[in-house]
Amino acid sequence: MIKLALGYCGLSDIEVEHKSTGEIVKGKTAYEVVINSTCICIQYNIHIDFNEFNTVVSIDPTKFRKIDDYQCSVNNEDPVFTEAPNVFKYAWAIMFDLNPIYSTIACS
Template identity: 30%
Template sequence: MIKNTPEWEVRLTNPCSCTGIDIVLSCDGFKSLTPIDRSQISVSDKECSLINKLYGETDFVFKYVWAKEFDIKIKSGDIACS
């Protein structure tokens, strides 16, 4: 808890060896009492976009602080395999 407010963690896991690109998350109304790293994720009104690729067999994790948990899910993205 930060300032008596819960801290939530969002974890995207890429279990395959291919790379996830252009990953967009649904995050309608997303807010955080703590700053979100804008070099890692872009936040707009209803969507959040990963700035970087989600490389194979890795996780992308970010945390936010808010009174309630947001329903954040992958909305779209592509896969690149070599």
């Protein structure tokens, strides 16, 4: 966590929002995920807890890519901003908890 004059930046500044799209794909519910950072600094190299994530649809690996059995990278490890969030869809029987577990913060 980095202390700034205006407060702190950390994993709590990474927002992961889920919502059902209302679509059914290959018999599974489709979900849209929006990931952004509300940190006033640049937040990149974001990793999300994999949590046994699965999907019946392809996800662009530059948006969400499995690194190992425990984590995925977001946005090809490039910065994520509120104005330009990382958005992808998946389809599975359940909605997965996707929690940030790591990021790099750069402040000028």
